[in-house]
Amino acid sequence: MTEQHPIAVLGGGSFGTALANLLAENGRHVLHWMRDPEQVEAILATRENPRYLKGVKIHADVEPLSDLGAALGASRLVFVALPSSALRQALQPVAELLAGKLLVSTTKGIEAQSFKLMSQILEEIAPQARIGVLSGPNLAKEVAEHALTATVIASEDEALCQQVQAALHGRTFRVYASGDRFGVELGGALKNVYAIMAGMAAALGMGENTKSMLITRALAEMTRFAVHQGANPMTFLGLAGVGDLIVTCSSPKSRNYQVGFALGEGLSLEEAVERLGEVAEGVNTIKVLKAKAEELQVYMPLVTGLHAILFEGRTLEQVIELLMRAEPKTDVDFISTAGF
Amino acid sequence: MTEQHPIAVLGGGSFGTALANLLAENGRHVLHWMRDPEQVEAILATRENPRYLKGVKIHADVEPLSDLGAALGASRLVFVALPSSALRQALQPVAELLAGKLLVSTTKGIEAQSFKLMSQILEEIAPQARIGVLSGPNLAKEVAEHALTATVIASEDEALCQQVQAALHGRTFRVYASGDRFGVELGGALKNVYAIMAGMAAALGMGENTKSMLITRALAEMTRFAVHQGANPMTFLGLAGVGDLIVTCSSPKSRNYQVGFALGEGLSLEEAVERLGEVAEGVNTIKVLKAKAEELQVYMPLVTGLHAILFEGRTLEQVIELLMRAEPKTDVDFISTAGF
Numbered sequence: 001m002t003e004q005h006p007i008a009v010l011g012g013g014s015f016g017t018a019l020a021n022l023l024a025e026n027g028r029h030v031l032h033w034m035r036d037p038e039q040v041e042a043i044l045a046t047r048e049n050p051r052y053l054k055g056v057k058i059h060a061d062v063e064p065l066s067d068l069g070a071a072l073g074a075s076r077l078v079f080v081a082l083p084s085s086a087l088r089q090a091l092q093p094v095a096e097l098l099a100g101k102l103l104v105s106t107t108k109g110i111e112a113q114s115f116k117l118m119s120q121i122l123e124e125i126a127p128q129a130r131i132g133v134l135s136g137p138n139l140a141k142e143v144a145e146h147a148l149t150a151t152v153i154a155s156e157d158e159a160l161c162q163q164v165q166a167a168l169h170g171r172t173f174r175v176y177a178s179g180d181r182f183g184v185e186l187g188g189a190l191k192n193v194y195a196i197m198a199g200m201a202a203a204l205g206m207g208e209n210t211k212s213m214l215i216t217r218a219l220a221e222m223t224r225f226a227v228h229q230g231a232n233p234m235t236f237l238g239l240a241g242v243g244d245l246i247v248t249c250s251s252p253k254s255r256n257y258q259v260g261f262a263l264g265e266g267l268s269l270e271e272a273v274e275r276l277g278e279v280a281e282g283v284n285t286i287k288v289l290k291a292k293a294e295e296l297q298v299y300m301p302l303v304t305g306l307h308a309i310l311f312e313g314r315t316l317e318q319v320i321e322l323l324m325r326a327e328p329k330t331d332v333d334f335i336s337t338a339g340f
Numbered sequence: 341m342t343e344q345h346p347i348a349v350l351g352g353g354s355f356g357t358a359l360a361n362l363l364a365e366n367g368r369h370v371l372h373w374m375r376d377p378e379q380v381e382a383i384l385a386t387r388e389n390p391r392y393l394k395g396v397k398i399h400a401d402v403e404p405l406s407d408l409g410a411a412l413g414a415s416r417l418v419f420v421a422l423p424s425s426a427l428r429q430a431l432q433p434v435a436e437l438l439a440g441k442l443l444v445s446t447t448k449g450i451e452a453q454s455f456k457l458m459s460q461i462l463e464e465i466a467p468q469a470r471i472g473v474l475s476g477p478n479l480a481k482e483v484a485e486h487a488l489t490a491t492v493i494a495s496e497d498e499a500l501c502q503q504v505q506a507a508l509h510g511r512t513f514r515v516y517a518s519g520d521r522f523g524v525e526l527g528g529a530l531k532n533v534y535a536i537m538a539g540m541a542a543a544l545g546m547g548e549n550t551k552s553m554l555i556t557r558a559l560a561e562m563t564r565f566a567v568h569q570g571a572n573p574m575t576f577l578g579l580a581g582v583g584d585l586i587v588t589c590s591s592p593k594s595r596n597y598q599v600g601f602a603l604g605e606g607l608s609l610e611e612a613v614e615r616l617g618e619v620a621e622g623v624n625t626i627k628v629l630k631a632k633a634e635e636l637q638v639y640m641p642l643v644t645g646l647h648a649i650l651f652e653g654r655t656l657e658q659v660i661e662l663l664m665r666a667e668p669k670t671d672v673d674f675i676s677t678a679g680f
Contacts, residue, residue, distance in 0.1 A: 174664060206487065208587050209477050213477060233574065237577055247551075
């Protein structure tokens, strides 16, 4: 242990809670910030987070609190596990407290207008902070229940990666390092789009060949887009690329998958969103990504097809017909784009 | 259609039969060779292959026959879908008929003594032939039932790839091209090892995080090995790499998966093989691969761990403990090996 400061975890959702527990189990004191004082009270009273992680005991060294200044003031290493919609507004007011901190984002998403990823927003808010991203095939409930899990800490800052590995790596949680922050984070943000597709395929009763084809072509498409923007294609062979994509496309509980499933059953997007009671992140990502892919002229047939189904009134059958009729390309055709 | 010769398919198993049907549906006459004259009679009488592909109607333009010379003499394009154990002995006697042919291997396997892949054996037998490999996430039954499926034709010979695409690509079967024959074929051969691992994990009730971690680390390990031998790492992002790996690790019906499942339930290898009634291909591949990896000094912890369980009397728990305790590495650590 080189650092004995407490560690801050921001966000009282399922993943933040699972992370806080892991850190405490590794012997660290954790300041677990959440906006809602009632949630703090509930955790203090019951040592559980019944709303987001029912049935999991919160470790005694996890200290829930609703005072963000206190959490940040006492810690050097800060995990940011806030919803993408809340991240900017939660942290902007405390920007001056973030200078010099190690900020590790676990939040997936793309800001619509700016096309910024969450760590890029952190960078904008806190230019003096050191920034990293944590991403991988990490269903929060399984992490909390100590299923064997692996994740990636990505940063240009090697010392940051080492500190996160030292703090988080444990008996059931393996932490790999990567220097490709942008690629790792983009993988996490893009996968939600393809979870919608996986849900559709499941609703249509498609088999293993089709599921695997879709995941593989999704991976090729994600990689092509990411490489075009400067990411390392190798990142997509790793945990934060294909690993996270497999988990997300195999997890019927995710909202993205459920939207896709509803669409596959023949519901309209409006009806699907009504059934779910909320908009899934991937729905917004499709819009943003379609526009960006056109602007950059990157070939993304799956995104284009999903956009046509969700927003242009095309049927699933029409889009599948179109995709299968298209000229067969080379298998990993982003190679030429990548320049090697 | 630039070529109007019949097409030969060698091997009356499930995949050969599915391929023959696809080719006939695309308007080609198919000479479908199988060793057993009784199987030929059965197909002629019933227009089904009841032993290997029950319930699928054989197309009228598929002509089953047991005369290998006749099948080869009449055709230029030949698909080789023989079992790996039978390939060499079936084709060596007709070697002189193979000169100038387009030979496409669909057989997965590694010859134990020579560490040769099937297309390398074809090359040895028929140095004057043009050689390709077909591989991908292609469960034969799903192909035959027209589930949307994608595959890869790989060869240094671009004209061969184009001819195979023209002959095979159809409404439900997409054929992508690749120039990395060795990488594509190696992916198909190595995946069987990891199907054993996936079966074990399933028997132990492991969750999605673990499954995804194992598939991803398997992919990294396969890629590291393949790149060390000159394959293109990008191939493993494609259908014949991760695509086939996902299907194989998700298909409880494969023999490799079933051996792993039995081992995960606590049976010994002998007991597992006894339950199955035969040895799975992956069991032999583990032996061969372990030796090769040591010779080449390529780090393959999953292969080493599987070898320890199957042949060195280690328990699954000991190996998992060892794997999880190992120092965390970088996520895609074969990058440095690949030289970029």
